[in-house]
Amino acid sequence: QLQLVESGGGLVQPGGSLNLSCAASGFTLDAYVIGWFRRAPGKEREGVSCISTSGGSTNYADSVKGRFTISRDNAKNTVYLQMNSLKPEDTGDYYCAADSWYGCSPIITPLEYSYWGQGTQVTVSS
Numbered sequence: 155q156l157q158l159v160e161s162g163g164g165l166v167q168p169g170g171s172l173n174l175s176c177a178a179s180g181f182t183l184d185a186y187v188i189g190w191f192r193r194a195p196g197k198e199r200e201g202v203s204c205i206s207t208s209g210g211s212t213n214y215a216d217s218v219k220g221r222f223t224i225s226r227d228n229a230k231n232t233v234y235l236q237m238n239s240l241k242p243e244d245t246g247d248y249y250c251a252a253d254s255w256y257g258c259s260p261i262i263t264p265l266e267y268s269y270w271g272q273g274t275q276v277t278v279s280s
Contacts, residue, residue, distance in 0.1 A: 156180040156269055158250050163274030166240055174235040174274060176250030184228040186252040189267050190235045192276075194246035201262025202248070203235060213260050218244075240278045247273040 162174040176188060189204040203214045203224040212224050221240075226233040233250060251267035259266065 158252060158269060158271035160248060160250050160271045160274040163248060163276045165277045165279065167280050168241060168278055170240050170278070171236070171238045172240065172276060174237065174248055174250075174276075176233040176235075176271060178231045178252070182228070183226065183231050183233065183252070186254050186269075187256070187258045188224075188226065188233040189251045189253065189258070189262055189264075190224060190233075191249045191251060191262070191264055191267075192244075192246040193249070193273075194243070197246075199249075199264055201264065204258040204262050205233060206258045211258050213258055213262060215262065237276075240276075242278050245276060245278050247275050249273045 157179045159177050166172055190202040191199050192202050193199040205212045205224045205226050209226045221238050223236040250271050252269040253267045256266035
């Protein structure tokens with residue numbers, strides 16, 4: 155069974171950091187583009203970042219550029235999202251998703267991703 159599991163969320167103060175992980179089971183991640191998405195309370199789900207199968211290409215939403223870094227370790231079947239300089243507006247449920255068709259596009263849309271994890275909650279608050 156193909157499964158994605160996110161971890162690493164939690165409560166952090168503004169300016170702090172978190173490192174989210176997306177681990178795959180039932181399949182190998184190296185054939186999939188991985189995207190990170192988030193849904194803030196009362197808002198639509200938005201694309202945060204994506205990474206190509208090799209890790210050589212990445213894209214970020216403007217709101218997180220320079221603060222978030224996506225990476226992958228295909229040997230560990232895991233993708234990471236390092237989040238620095240966190241702001242209250244980064245609060246939300248974070249999801250990773252896998253795509254085997256469209257690639258890592260500059261516009262990170264959930265419509266292009268087929269497999270989803272259950273999410274991990276991130277709260278940025280003092």
